[in-house]
Amino acid sequence: MLKLYNSYSNSLEEVELNKKQVKIYLCGPTVQSSPHLGHGRSAVVFDFLVRYLKYLEYKVIFVRNITDIDDKIIEKSFEENISYAELGTRVSKEFHNAYEELNCIDPDKEPKATEFIDHIIKYIKKLIENKFAYVTKSGVYYEISKFDDYLLLSGRTKDDVVSGTRVEIEEDKKNPEDFALWKFSQEDEPYWESPWGNGRPGWHIECSSMIEAILGKTIDIHCGGNDLIFPHHENEIAQSKGAYPNEKFVNYWLHNGMLNLSGKKMSKSEGNIKLLNDYINEFDGQVVRFFFLKSQYRSPQEFSLDLLKESESTLNNLIEFTKGVNPEPKNEKVLSIFEESMNEDLNTAKMLGDLFKLINEADALEEQKLKDLKSTIKFVFNVLGFELIKKDTNRKTKDELIEFFNEYDIKFGDIDQAVNEFINIRESLRKKKDFNSADKMRESILDIGISIEDGTYSGWSWKTS
């Protein structure tokens, strides 16, 4: 039985979902600057969720939005002297590239705020009709005091929020804590026409509106980073309940933990951001993905280069262990470890530990059982979006390879042939006990990412690293 931690009830709940249709919405990025590792974590951990639900044979409808208009985007586009749309398109591409490298499955729908302006306007109209919103000289605002259940998600009191309010207080707001649904545009700012004046949507309204437009009034699971709990998700609830007071908005709220750098949250405001693409390029999307697997999704997770290297080692060891078998669900123990761990609020860290316990006992197994163990581990990792295949991270060009092998009078045809000839030359040196030269060759071929391992019984083997 799948249990998930629901932020709304602050407790682990046995989830009840309809096999035929599970509606999931994940708050995606504001496309204002390049994706960082925190964005990666959110995308990957909820990708684990979606993949696991599919494994359990739920029919999932997965929506992840793109916020392509907001204050920051406008500000940034002014700085760069390009349009908000140009900036948004460019950054969206970077996000898509990163998602692909991380092997996150594409959402069924990926709505953009600017594509739903009409619907957003209708939504705001409804809120005004329902007396939850009012119009001023600067925009349209949601009136918090009209919504009794405000702050049930974050567990605050309204007094806390008022005292902590740090946003510039608009003169014409009824209460400082009221938030904008529609902001009238200033000079030069992009705008859309509305019944109240030219402007743009506020940050929170797009999610309520797009969820309704695409998934309907009630969804099963709403995900996002835990830094969105307040105010973003709190305001989404206020909007959705304001528009449809008698409908349940979200059944399960899931929030992932933040990524820390030396104990501090990685965030735009802290300025301690590590860009996703840097690490995807240096390592491999799968290594970064595996890094996220090593921690339970709600825990804060510590990031450092060394920890990423550690992930690479661990992943490579798993790849070595499962080498030469096809992914198949054969070993019951592995499958039960997988399901029991995932059922406990997607405890991927526990799963990994328990699987390694089995691997450590594997030497005692007879051949077929060992093979089944490997197959099943490979299968389970496939379900979670890993290939367990060594990726060729060697970025040498063909010309560089030709040049390298030329040094040893080897004509480069393909890599296997060239390496074989290389090894043969080296073997003859070893036979002549010219170990100095042989060791030099072994050393030099590391430059093109190949390590040669001499074995007593099997002669030698080579593998790319």
Add this chain to the structure above:
RNA sequence: GGCGACGUGGCGGAGUGGCUACGCAGCGGUCUGCAAAACCGUUUACACGAGUUCGAUUCUCGUCGUCGCCUCCA
């Protein structure tokens, strides 16, 4: 200040009222011309103080510390 989370071995990170997770790194060994890989072995941690208990890292209270949110954030 308010609300919340957390403090586990060198680092990371699960978990449990009693059965020394696990990973990575390190160290020793087998093997090897050497190295690597592989395999074997190895370093017995749960902030501190008190309480409950036959027994607490796990429950309760207190202390100290760290972190998050308090309308920018995945």
